[in-house]
Amino acid sequence: MRDILAHPRSMFSGQLRWVLIAIFVVLAPLAMKELELLTNFGLITQVNRALIFVALAQGLNIVVGLAGLLDLGYAAFFAIGAYTFGLLTWPTHDIEMSFFLAIWICALVAAVFGIIIGAPTLRLRGDYLAIVTLAFGEIIPALVRNLGDFTLTFRGRVLIEDYNLTNGSQGLTPLGRPDFSFLENLFGLDEGALNVGVNPTFWYFAIVITSMIVLFSAIRLNNSRLGRAWKAIREDETAADFMGVDPIRTKLAAFAIGASFSGLAGAVYASMLGAIFPELFKFQVSIFLLIIVVLSGRGSIWGVLIGGIIIATFDGVFLAQVLPDIFNGEVLPEYDVQSLRWVFFGIGLIVIMIFRPQGLFPPKSIETKIVPPTVESAEGVQNS
Amino acid sequence: MSIILEAQGVSKAFGRLVAVDTLDYTIEANSINSIIGPNGAGKTTFFNVVTGYYKPTTGKVVFNQRNISGSRPNQLTRIGIARTFQTIRLFNNLTARENVLIGMHHRLKSGVFGDIFRPPAVRREEAKAHEEAGQLLDYVGLKGYEEHAAKSLPYGHQRRLEIARALATQPQLLLLDEPTAGMNPNETQDMILFIRKLRDERNLSILLIEHDMKVVMTISDKVTVLDYGKKISEGQPDEVQKDERVIEAYLGRRALEMLKK
The missing domain is CATH 3.40.50.300 (P-loop containing nucleotide triphosphate hydrolases)
Known part of the structure; x- marks a missing residue:
């Protein structure tokens, strides 16, 4: 069992594995629909939300797991992605950009913010960086809340007066949705036949594709020149500097790429909900993502994928629906069981830290503790 | 032989403590150079100045005719300075x-x-x-x-x-901070041969900090002795070994007087 936990990929091998995964991914929404009918619990929307959190957690995993930078305000980049999408597609702003273009701009804008935030703060190490990012995570929602009506003056001249950029705490709604009318025209379908709206099955596939883009990038980066440099910085920043790795540039890249994943996920999330509010990007979101990364295994991309799906679905289905259903029926009719949510995660964290501090699915190389003095290496130095 | 690295009047002070004091030092291409001295003599601080970890308080370091004082470690790695560490x-x-x-x-x-x-x-x-x-x-x-x-x-x-x-x-210049620390005599012997091999096969200039005098005296082309951040002796191994100031620094004045009698 431990082996399977440590190496979930070892269960199947080669192409068979990919075929099985593909079949599973395609059939999952059907199975979930049946389950929903059977149990009356919302499942697909929760899995969609879980997959968004997986994409977000992959970005955080690059910052925390690979580069070793403790970021407590990561939800800020989520907010930046979602609000950039909001600004680009909210009808009141008259831009109403296409979904397919806007999401990439959101990823780019988030990356730029990653660099803007990172440049002055990444000289800090450890705890100091955590505190600064924590503050940043608080600033962004506060800013969004207050940009609903702002006036900008420069040397006595009013440049912008009473401009409503973010619609304050009421949030932005409605937002742009993917428009497939070009396909309707192409195949001669009725107008509105491919109107996706809030259809959870459509969003399931849209989010699966988003997550796959993020996952692919993370896997490739993990095993590349930049990924190695991140890990070197995590292991020993000073030594990495002496070996020719520029710490500032490398950490900025981690912040920017982590933020861009978050920006992309935030944009898709905003479009799916069709409405965004500052409340969606509170400190708890940063902590929840951090819990996913730490419980799953810092630095493990497959671990964060699997752990993220489990933890976020557990949160959205079990803690938010099943548990209240059981308790509020008879046992504790007045009590809000949802308020125990953080108690569960707190206990989970403590248990994991004591019994499996590297996380449930740690990356492979951290597991190797073998020392087989097999090879003819003993005489290496004098021979060569 | 050409000079690959030259430190000109380099000092590094931490507050009022002067760890390296107006040190002049040169390294010739393709040579093995050792720096020795009692604990706290400023050897590692000098290493850290040469590799860019510290900016010298005064003076400058020139590497291949290029002033490198104030460059960051990763920039120096790019132009050919590499190092190992005292603790791995x-x-x-x-x-x-x-x-x-x-x-x-x-x-x-x-x-x-x-x-x-x-x-x-x-x-x-x-x-x-x-x-x-x-x-x-x-x-x-x-x-x-x-x-x-x-x-x-x-x-x-x-x-x-x-x-x-x-x-x-x-690298063109390799700095080794106590490469034989914690090694047994066999391993130490291997390391001596290996360092020579690096110089000869890879055309490297090597700067060593080393406490093991056997190593220092066996492989060095030049030995420099630091004490309280100052250079007190420099030359070929046998010259340095006989230098009274070196014996004094290591063993104290009394020991020197006893040796003279």
């Missing part, structure tokens, strides 16, 4: 091969998009780097350990891995 500082959770690949980081060209999409040029570059890392590990005697986590290697192997990683940066 490997990337523990990375494999031996990955440790060496980090040393090549500044020579590889792939960017973010190259890393993600892996066009043929990036694939070739990575394959070549992996192969070269394997050769370097073989060169230092770590063949067969390529995929082992650095922290799982025995102590002596970790020291060699540090050298392989430093060599991967393709």
Whole structure:
């Protein structure tokens, strides 16, 4: 069992594995629909939300797991992605950009913010960086809340007066949705036949594709020149500097790429909900993502994928629906069981830290503790 | 012989403590140079000035006719200065091969998009780097350990891995901070031969900090003695050994007087 936990990929091998995964991914929404009918619990929307959190957690995993930078305000980049999408597609702003273009701009804008935030703060190490990012995570929602009506003056001249950029705490709604009318025209379908709206099955596939883009990038980066440099910085920043790795540039890249994943996920999330509010990007979101990364295994991309799906679905289905259903029926009719949510995660964290501090699915190389003095290496130095 | 590195009146002060005091020092190309001195003499501080970790308080360091004082360590690695550490500082959770690949980081060209999409040029570059890392590990005697986590290697192997990683940066000047610390006599003997080999086969200039006098006197082309941040003696090993100031610094004035009687 431990082996399977440590190496979930070892269960199947080669192409068979990919075929099985593909079949599973395609059939999952059907199975979930049946389950929903059977149990009356919302499942697909929760899995969609879980997959968004997986994409977000992959970005955080690059910052925390690979580069070793403790970021407590990561939800800020989520907010930046979602609000950039909001600004680009909210009808009141008259831009109403296409979904397919806007999401990439959101990823780019988030990356730029990653660099803007990172440049002055990444000289800090450890705890100091955590505190600064924590503050940043608080600033962004506060800013969004207050940009609903702002006036900008420069040397006595009013440049912008009473401009409503973010619609304050009421949030932005409605937002742009993917428009497939070009396909309707192409195949001669009725107008509105491919109107996706809030259809959870459509969003399931849209989010699966988003997550796959993020996952692919993370896997490739993990095993590349930049990924190695991140890990070197995590292991020993000073030594990495002496070996020719520029710490500032490398950490900025981690912040920017982590933020861009978050920006992309935030944009898709905003479009799916069709409405965004500052409340969606509170400190708890940063902590929840951090819990996913730490419980799953810092630095493990497959671990964060699997752990993220489990933890976020557990949160959205079990803690938010099943548990209240059981308790509020008879046992504790007045009590809000949802308020125990953080108690569960707190206990989970403590248990994991004591019994499996590297996380449930740690990356492979951290597991190797073998020392087989097999090879003819003993005489290496004098021979060569 | 040409001079590869020249320190001109270099001082480094920490508050009122002057760790390195107006030191003049030169390293000739293709030579082995040792710095010795009692604990706290400023040897490691001087290392840290030469490798860019500290900016000298006064004076300057010239490497290949180029003023390098104030450059960052990674910039100096790029122009050919590499080092190892007194206490081993490997990337523990990375494999031996990955440790060496980090040393090549500044020579590889792939960017973010190259890393993600892996066009043929990036694939070739990575394959070549992996192969070269394997050769370097073989060169230092770590063949067969390529995929082992650095922290799982025995102590002596970790020291060699540090050298392989430093060599991967393709240095002209290699600084070794106590390379034989914690080694038994056999391992020490191996290391002596290995350091010579580095000079001869790889055309390296080497600067050593070393406490083991047998090592220092065996391999050095030049020995420099520091005490309280100042150079008190310099020359070939046998000259330095006889220098009264050196004996005084190590054993004290009383010992010197007793020796004279």
